[in-house]
Amino acid sequence: MTALAKKVGGPVALLVTTLGAGYVIGRTTEASGKRGVDVLKNVVKKRNAPCELKDTVFTVRTDGTDGQGLEFKAGAEYRVLDCSDDAILIELIGDDDNPHVVFHAFLATISDFPAAPAGDEH
Template sequence: MGNLGGYQDITKLIKAIGGPAAAVKYAAGAASIIFIAGGAAYAGGQKAIKAIKHRIQTRAVPCIWVGQVFTVNSDAGAGAGLMLQNGDEVRILECDGDTLLVEVIGNADNPYAISGELLQSISDFPGGVDTA
C-alpha cells in the first residue's frame, strides 16, 4: 500500500493556500505563535511555583501540635459523618487557623478536618493558641 494519497492531499492544500511560499509563511507564523504561547505558559508556571514556595517557606507560626495525640472524653458529631466517642484518640496532622486535620486512630476513613474549638471542648486538646 502506497503513501501517494497523503502527498496528493498535501499538494492540494499547498495549492489552495497560494503555493509553497504562502505555505512557508503560514507554517512560520503558526510556529512563532506556538513558541510565544509556550514561553508565556512557562513563565507563568515559574511565577506560580515561586509564589507557592514563598508561601510555604514564610508560614507565620508552625503548628505546634503536629504529631501529638489527644483523647476524646465525650461523644460528639464532628461533621462529614465523623462521630467521635469517649476514649477515641485523635492525632493532629496539620492545622490552619482553627481548622485541624486529624487522624482518628483506628478509623479507616482518615483524615478529617475538624474545628479546634470543638476538639478542645470534647478532649484534652488545650487549644487557645493560634495554630496558623
C-alpha cells in the same frame, strides 16, 4: 509652568517647592511602605509557621459529633496531622477513613485539645 512659577515667586521658588514637596511625599510613602512590608512579613511568617501540635495524640473525653457528621466516642484517640488557624487536620486512630478536618473549638469541647486556637500556639 511659567504661570505656576510666577505664582510661587519665580523659578527658584518653584524648584525649592517642588523638591520639598517631593521629599515629604517620598518619605511618607517610604515609611508607609516599610510599615506595610513589616506587616506582610509577619503575616507570611505566621502563615508558614509549623504546627506545634503536629503528631500530638489527644484523647476524646466525651461523645460528640462535629458539624460535618464525624462522630467521636469517649476514649477514642486522634493524632494532629497539621493545623491552620482554626482548622485542624486529624487522623482518628483505628479508623480507616482518614484524615478529617475539624475545628479546634469543637475538639476542645470533646477532648483534651487546648482551648486556644491552633494559630495562637505557634
